[in-house]
Amino acid sequence: MIIRMPVFMRVGDGxxxxxxxxxxxxTGEVTLTGSCxxxxxxxxxxxxxxERVEEVPSAAADA
Incomplete structure (x- = not known):
């Protein structure tokens, strides 16, 4: 069995x-709990x- 979780993103009020x-x-028995x-x-x-994404310097950092 595979558990799939969609990932959503919102930037600001967008x-x-x-x-x-x-x-x-x-694999095996699965127990789901409400534990934080x-x-x-x-x-x-x-x-x-x-995956780790390499940081790209921003234009603001160059100023």
Whole structure:
């Protein structure tokens, strides 16, 4: 089974856009809880899977 979570982003007052999807393969028995700690752990694991993007210097930094 795969758990899929859509990822949305909004900048300022702009429109919310779906920018991707997180997939978590699950094997065996699954228990879902409402624990904030469990959600934090899930989000940390997701963050670890994101590709690192090289920072590009902004024009403001050059001024």
């Amino acid at each position: 429109e919310e856009l779906e920018i991707g999807e997180l997939e978590f393969p699950v 700690a469990a959600v934090a752990t899930l989000l940390r694991a997701a963050a670890d899977r994101f």
